Amino acid sequence: MTSKVKSTFIYIFLGIVTVVSVFPLLWMIIAATNKSVDVIAGKLTFGTYIAENYQNLIAQQPLWSSFLNSCKYTILVTAFALIVSSLAGYAFEIYRDKAKEKIYVVVLMSMMIPFVALMVPLFRMYSKLGLLNSAVGFMLPSLATPLLIMMFRTNAKAFPIDIIEAARIDGLSEFGIFLRMYIPSMKSIFAAAGVVTFMNAWNNYLWAKVIMSDNTTQTMPMLISNLISGYVTDYGMLMLAVLITTIPTAIVFFALQKYFVEGITGSVK
Amino acid sequence: MKKRIVSVLVVAAMTVGMLSGCGSSEKKSSEKDENTLTVWAWDQSFNIYAMKEAEKVYQKDHPDFKLNIVETGWDDMQTQLGTIVGAGNYDKLPDICLMQDFAYQKYVTTYPDLYQDITDCGVDWSEFAEGKLAASTVDGKHYGVPFDNGAEIACYRTDILKQAGYTIDDLTDIDWNRFIEIGKDVYDKTGYSLLSVQADSSDLIYQMLQSAGFGTWTEDGKPDLAGNENIKQCIEIYEEMKDANVLNVVNSWDEYVATFTSGKTAGVINGCWILASVQTAEDQSGKWALTDMPALPGVSSATNYSNQGGSTWAITQNCKNTELAEDFLASTFAGSTELYDTILPKSGAIATWLPASESDVYNEPQEFFGGQAIYAQIADFASKTPSVDLGVYYTEANKALATAIANVSGGSSIDSELKTAQETVEFNMNQQ
Numbered sequence: 001m002t003s004k005v006k007s008t009f010i011y012i013f014l015g016i017v018t019v020v021s022v023f024p025l026l027w028m029i030i031a032a033t034n035k036s037v038d039v040i041a042g043k044l045t046f047g048t049y050i051a052e053n054y055q056n057l058i059a060q061q062p063l064w065s066s067f068l069n070s071c072k073y074t075i076l077v078t079a080f081a082l083i084v085s086s087l088a089g090y091a092f093e094i095y096r097d098k099a100k101e102k103i104y105v106v107v108l109m110s111m112m113i114p115f116v117a118l119m120v121p122l123f124r125m126y127s128k129l130g131l132l133n134s135a136v137g138f139m140l141p142s143l144a145t146p147l148l149i150m151m152f153r154t155n156a157k158a159f160p161i162d163i164i165e166a167a168r169i170d171g172l173s174e175f176g177i178f179l180r181m182y183i184p185s186m187k188s189i190f191a192a193a194g195v196v197t198f199m200n201a202w203n204n205y206l207w208a209k210v211i212m213s214d215n216t217t218q219t220m221p222m223l224i225s226n227l228i229s230g231y232v233t234d235y236g237m238l239m240l241a242v243l244i245t246t247i248p249t250a251i252v253f254f255a256l257q258k259y260f261v262e263g264i265t266g267s268v269k
Numbered sequence: 270m271k272k273r274i275v276s277v278l279v280v281a282a283m284t285v286g287m288l289s290g291c292g293s294s295e296k297k298s299s300e301k302d303e304n305t306l307t308v309w310a311w312d313q314s315f316n317i318y319a320m321k322e323a324e325k326v327y328q329k330d331h332p333d334f335k336l337n338i339v340e341t342g343w344d345d346m347q348t349q350l351g352t353i354v355g356a357g358n359y360d361k362l363p364d365i366c367l368m369q370d371f372a373y374q375k376y377v378t379t380y381p382d383l384y385q386d387i388t389d390c391g392v393d394w395s396e397f398a399e400g401k402l403a404a405s406t407v408d409g410k411h412y413g414v415p416f417d418n419g420a421e422i423a424c425y426r427t428d429i430l431k432q433a434g435y436t437i438d439d440l441t442d443i444d445w446n447r448f449i450e451i452g453k454d455v456y457d458k459t460g461y462s463l464l465s466v467q468a469d470s471s472d473l474i475y476q477m478l479q480s481a482g483f484g485t486w487t488e489d490g491k492p493d494l495a496g497n498e499n500i501k502q503c504i505e506i507y508e509e510m511k512d513a514n515v516l517n518v519v520n521s522w523d524e525y526v527a528t529f530t531s532g533k534t535a536g537v538i539n540g541c542w543i544l545a546s547v548q549t550a551e552d553q554s555g556k557w558a559l560t561d562m563p564a565l566p567g568v569s570s571a572t573n574y575s576n577q578g579g580s581t582w583a584i585t586q587n588c589k590n591t592e593l594a595e596d597f598l599a600s601t602f603a604g605s606t607e608l609y610d611t612i613l614p615k616s617g618a619i620a621t622w623l624p625a626s627e628s629d630v631y632n633e634p635q636e637f638f639g640g641q642a643i644y645a646q647i648a649d650f651a652s653k654t655p656s657v658d659l660g661v662y663y664t665e666a667n668k669a670l671a672t673a674i675a676n677v678s679g680g681s682s683i684d685s686e687l688k689t690a691q692e693t694v695e696f697n698m699n700q701q
Binding site for chain 1: 311312313314315337338339340341342343344345348349352353355356357358360361363523526527530531542545546549550551
């Protein structure tokens, strides 16, 4: 009996938490189908205005070119960040020495510097290098992320040293060990790191806004920001844009969800 | 396993390809054409639309002329301007950028080499309303061509007023005491508040102050908040309205817009740009009427006219073709009735360039306002608005005052809150 009461309370609590976390998403979808006036008035049923919202959106904003820009930049950042950070994390752990430890501390300390403080010097550097309004400029600052390096290093710690030694004896090169031994056994950590990087890059707004000053290089977060900067906000149109922006991250997350949980909790057992 | 290596290599090759592609396209777009000007502005249906129309007007005589308009929200623009000036890379600035009037003094004073002095660019400055021009004028030099008007308007729902036995004339040329009287009556008879306002904002207080020509600064630029009897009077009116349910205080901007678009309040008092939001409620068409705002009671300099917001075009130091930019602005925003005739009906952008308001378009009846020729009326309000120096630290003072109002509503005394606000602004000024 008591266990039944207990589980009832647990379900009620979980139910409330679910509603609180799912409701904004549901509301976003509903709002995307309604007129702005109805959204403001708090209408909670699906409307028939989604086609008009879409027409208004593409008439006012370069929706699909921004979407493609976002995809392009995000895929580039995710791919390169995974390569750079996994190599770095692996090397810090496997080829340990005093000098590297010191560098590692510096890398970790850089986590504590807020990005806003780096913005002006970075902008100065990038503008001298002619990297403004370019994909390279967008991705360079987020390639070597301390958090990812730390994640890969911690996981490399759990990677059995015996395997590496056995591989060395069998004549596999050092890079070969990384590629053929380490990567295959670290799939879940790659997935977790991939999801985190993808989301950060996809939602990257401040840096994008600072270096992209051309309509042709606009990304989705910039587009959404433009939608709310006018004197009158069309909430139906805005929510449709937010919905479209949410879809890729949702797909990536759900596709890699299984690995993601494993990766966060530790991959090698 | 080999497959995996191959696929990694292929991906790497593809990304390199993409990158090099980006590099070359970047070069093309950044190459500057002599007849192209880059513009930063922030509203597709308002100022960006107006700029596009101005481009068309200017192209008639200058077929090669082109604009590259980059949509940049005001908050983003501040970040970008700050970064660019901080890094010293002035060549990344646009040629022309739109500035909020309230921030003009600050930007011109803090970054003296950001905007060009365009006093001698061929614009007849006397053709602009004096109050409007004050924002972009520093030490007698003009730093911008005024664009839209922020003349204060009061709109009311005539159907609700009628239920309570009032007409729009009862609310015209009145003072705040009379407004509260009518407001109480309307609330008792219909249950509607006459006015709504956003909680963490001091805009209404500023509007009241400016209507009597009062500012928040002393002659020598020091904050004049502590012990300021005018501000005290305005806050007292605000509190009285709130306590009598004449004023409905809501938490956010969205809620504020919702109070009138979904018919929860019977009136709006704000800068005339709010009309665009009011008119989104198509089902209320014909039920609105427009008039002037209430005046401060018992004040000799009181008027029924004020101002909230508005913006101005500035030419930056980076503009290589200053003559073209000056000529463009002088012959469009400061010289073309055709332009203002086009943009008024579609965007509601009301000119601050006085000759434009003589046009017939301004006298056309507006269906939403029951056939009233509201634009001519607003242009008239604008010409009567007292000129007030908003000061270099407007944003700081505005925030401090908003906090003071919130605390007064929570029960603190006005005097002590104004004193705290004064100290906050002084502290902020010393930080910069």
